Amino acid sequence: MDKILDIDNIDLKIISLLNEDAKTPYTEIAKKVFVSSGTVHVRMKKLEDMGIVKSATLNIDFSKLGYDISAFLGIYLEKSSLYDNVIERLKGIAEVVSAYYTTGNYSIFAKIICRDTNHLRLVLDSIQKVDGIDRTETLIVLEESINRPIQFFDKEK
Amino acid sequence: MDKILDIDNIDLKIISLLNEDAKTPYTEIAKKVFVSSGTVHVRMKKLEDMGIVKSATLNIDFSKLGYDISAFLGIYLEKSSLYDNVIERLKGIAEVVSAYYTTGNYSIFAKIICRDTNHLRLVLDSIQKVDGIDRTETLIVLEESINRPIQFFDKEK
DNA sequence: GATTAAATTAGATTTAATCTAAATAGAGTT
DNA sequence: AACTCTATTTAGATTAAATCTAATTTAATC
Structure with a gap:
């Protein structure tokens, strides 16, 4: 039942390497992990099917694109039951890149990116x-x- | 001098599309942007050389990997001059994925991911x-x- | 409108992704 | 330990994409 049991060190190494540069060819990953490129394919397919690897995104320097200011917002709601409604409205605001339900004083904790x-x-x-x-x-x-991403393998030690 | 002037709508469309799925072949991007795949290559090379696109990373569901808890930390320093020293120490802690210098009460605002x-x-x-x-x-x-990533083009409207 | 420079393109070549079938390894059974 | 079943890995073939180059087109300046 536990999904973690299906994941071994080969999977983690593949994820770690691709997380540093998702465009690395599977053939190269294969060499570093000492398996065939076919195995890398099979493992990645498994990880994608399991929903562990969801997609690949670019790491963009937004300030160089003219988006110079980012900010975290602690949002207080009138009633906490309004959470879902407010989240839906926030989704309609393009500058909102993340929003969380957290413990602590704030009802919603969000991040925005602006020019x-x-x-x-x-x-x-x-x-x-x-x-x-x-x-x-x-x-x-x-x-x-x-x-930076999580480090599954401590490089320092 | 202004870097933004070198970036046109074709660049932004390419970035937007690849930001949704960085593994999309350039040939497919080319079709959607109505240019040749060679142009997509040239534009991406330019964006990488300019440092606007830094790398590509995987979007991983950490909870499915057994990392079930993430948290934001507001950190108060004894003296704000200690900022750089503390950041260096935080870099040595694998679970720290981000840290910011922000306005407001906290000296450092960080995010950690734990099992x-x-x-x-x-x-x-x-x-x-x-x-x-x-x-x-x-x-x-x-x-x-x-x-989600920034939305350069409003899809809703 | 001619000249130059820059960007884009088509097409050729190299490289990687993907698929398939065979080989290997592992777990459980007798 | 040999056998069977299953799952995983691999090599090799095929398809597709990345990359490179030279030619063309486009745009800008005089």
Whole structure:
């Protein structure tokens, strides 16, 4: 029953290598993991079928694309029962890239990405207008010091 | 001088499409953007050379890999001048996946991913032992309701 | 409208992905 | 231990894509 039991070290190594660069050819992965490229295919197919590997995305430097400001938002709701409604509304705001239900003071914890301070102001306005949102606290990101995938294998040690 | 001027709608469409699925063949991207696959290559090479597209990573369902708990940490430092030192120490903790310098109360805002509550406790312990960290506030993620890339083109409208 | 520079394209070549069938390895049974 | 069944891995063949090059088209400037 436990999905984790179906995953061995070969799977984890494949995931780790592809997580560093998802465009690495399976033939190259195969060499590093000491199996055939066919096996890499079979394993990746399994991982995708199991829903463990969902897709591959680009790692984009948004600031170089003119999206210079990102911010975390702590959102307070009027009633916590409004959670689902508010999430649906947030999905309609393109600048919202993530939203979480978390323990702590906030009802919703979200992240937004904007071009500049003016754009940020517009986005905050549209979020504050969403029915059910009481108030928000904004943590503007001034520096991203760490941003990396989980490390399954400790390289240092 | 402005990097954004070098980027046109073709670039943005290519990025958008590949951001949904980075493994989409360039030939297929080419059809959707109405250019040749050679152009997609040239554009992607340009975007990579400019550092706009940094790499491609897998989108992994960590809970299915046994990493069931993620949490945001608001970290208070004894002195804000200790920022760089503390970041270096956090880089040594495998479970820390991101860390930011933000406005607001916290000196550092970080995210960690753990297997279970016991693992979380161990990681929090090791973080609280880092020299320079005064105290931490933990926001445990109970549900991830939104997690998506920026949408350059509004699909809804 | 001619000239130059830049970007795009088609087509050839190299490389990788994918598929299939055979070989191997593993687990359980007698 | 030999046998059977099953699952996994592999090599090799086929299909498809990436990559490279040279030619063409497009755009910009005079």
